[in-house]
Amino acid sequence: MTTTPPAADLAFSLLREGRFGDAENLMAREVRAVAERHGPGSPEWASAQCDLGNVLLNADQLDRAIECFRQAAAVAPRDHESHKDQLTYRLNVGMAMRMAGRLEEAEQQLRQGAQERLAFYGREHAGYAFGLEPLASLLLERGDVAGARQVVEEAVANFWNNGHERVASALALRAAVVQAGGTGEPLFVGLDQLPDHVVEQIGQVIAGVPVEDGAARKALFTTLVAVLEQRLGPDHQGTINALSALANLGRDIGDEAGRVDAIERVLASYDRQGRTEEALMAALGLAMAQDDAGDTEGSLRTYASAYERSRGIGRPEVISQVLRNWGLALKEAGRLEEAEQRLAEALEQARRGADHDTVGRAGVALGLFLQHEGRLDEARKILGEGLAVIDPVHPDALVGRSHLGAVLDGRTCGCGDMPSTIAAAFREFVITRLPADLLDHLDVDIVDGDFKIDVHLRREPTEAEIGRLNEVFATAQAEFRHRITDRR
The missing domain is CATH 1.25.40.10 (Tetratricopeptide repeat domain)
Incomplete structure (x- = not known):
């Protein structure tokens, strides 16, 4: 007998695939379903709100994530477990505020949360230290090294005395605080007394320590x-x-x-x-x-x-990736004959494999090369093949679509057309997710690195449709900001 994974697990699987809009829509539906089953303001609803907040957080929609966490934290606890959950939701509010650059508000939230944890767990319990660590990190980011040192030392001692693996991240943070203090003390202490897997975790978490x-x-x-x-x-x-x-x-x-x-x-x-x-x-x-x-x-x-x-x-996909990167490097080095050979081989290898995006990326790379060499008929055919199979909002697809438009216009380069190409893809993304009779027309431009949107409606929208409009536009911005900033 098989069981269906929880909605949050499915949503995060979608996030890992880069499908930010689909992940958000899935969790939004789950919140509505939980509200119907258990009622708004129930512990179950608060949990679903938190899950939606986490999805929005990972899609860089920070203000909306903060609001979800606030709503979850505002639900009155009914028992010991829901009280613990409320402490987590409050912690999430503070951490999301910090990510949004709202540092003063974040500090207020984190200090309040630490005091509530102290009252709930007691000073010796690891649950209290879970509220101290993010507070110390924020204080370090704000330049309060002395305050950060005091708080992080208490967190380290707490986790250490409890034999809690979270001591790894606390020790990593302590190292950054000690370094900022300029005392010359050893940055990492006590590692010989810790098991290997805990020591390894120090390296995993140190990238998130706030050292600018x-x-x-x-x-x-x-x-x-x-x-x-x-x-x-x-x-x-x-x-x-x-x-x-x-x-x-x-x-x-x-x-x-x-x-x-x-x-x-x-x-x-x-x-x-x-x-x-x-x-x-x-x-x-x-x-x-x-x-x-x-x-x-x-x-x-x-x-x-x-x-x-x-x-x-x-594996053909692996060989294609290497040949593609090699060909692009040869092109930059001015060795054009060798570059074309490697890029053509990359496409040939990709066709032998089963990954459509590999075929698309190889086709776009070769198509751009041919276009820049003035071989427009060849470029049009190769770009068309690549764009037919690649994810349409993959960064390479956007580049390829821009250049294909230039080829169809008889031009040898489409590099300057990227803003209009991205705007057109954004517009298509939005239109396909709204009722067909709602929009009259939608103008999308990119100004100063952000989307400028002008919406004209055919009729007065319902309250639900207004909410849907806001959701779709926020999702589109998250989707495209992630996709167009991906690195090859």
Whole structure:
């Protein structure tokens, strides 16, 4: 006998697939269904509101998420368990406010929540420390290092005394607070007394610690890598993850040499362990880093090596990805004949596989190359093939659609048409999700990096339709902001 997964689990599966609008709609329907079964203001309704808030939070609709958490927290608890849930909802309000940049309000919420947890759990219970940790993090972000130190030390001691695994994230936060204090104390303490899996978690959570200064963040990550190498070994996944985080940081702060070094260490570890697919992905990352560092020839050599690795793996989709990236790099290097050969091979390999997006991305890449070379008839055919199979709001699809429009107009480039292409896709997304007789016309433009929307209705909407309008437009903005900012 099979059971249906809870709506929240299905919604988060949709989020992982990038289907933000579908995830939101699923949870909104679930909230309505729970209201019909249990009534608005019931503990069950509060739980569903919280789930919807979490979906909205992950879709970057922060103000709407905050309102969902507020509504959930406003439900009066009926018993011990619903009181615990209310504390969680209040914590979510504060954390969502922080994500929205409403730091003063967030601090008020988190302080109130910590006091309510103290009254409910008592000072020695781990449930109290769960409210202290986000408060300490917020205080650090606001520059109150002394206040953050006091609160985080209490959180660490609480989790430690309770033998709670959450001590890992508290210790990571403590390291950042100690570093900000400039006292010269060791950043990471007591790791020899913790099991490996807890030590590994420190590396997993440290990326979320609020350290804005790039140099300070690099020093924190570098120290962590050294500690994990000594404690876990250079080939432990926790050490590899920390090195990957250090590489990503190098990209973010422009430390390309540090980025290359970190990826080379990750690649060497995967090779020592015989983890071929992970090694291939690291090699592709290394090639991109070398190119960004100005080492074009080194980058192309790494792509050639990655191609040999992909042939050993043998999956068409993997080989296509490598050939596509290699071809694009050759194009940027001005080696056009080789670039075309690799891009054509990428499409050929993609056709042998079963992934439509791989075919689409390879087709768009080759089509753009042919268009920029003035071979418009060939470009039109290849772009049409790619766009027919790729997810229509994938970033590559938007680029391809922009360039196909230029091809049909007889132009060799459509790079400047992206705003109008995205606006048209946004408009189509909205229209297909509203009653056919409601909209007269919809104008969508992109101004200063955001959507400017002008809506004209054929008739007076009902209250329910007004709510639906607001939901669809908010969902569309979340959907497209995520999709168009995806990196290849």
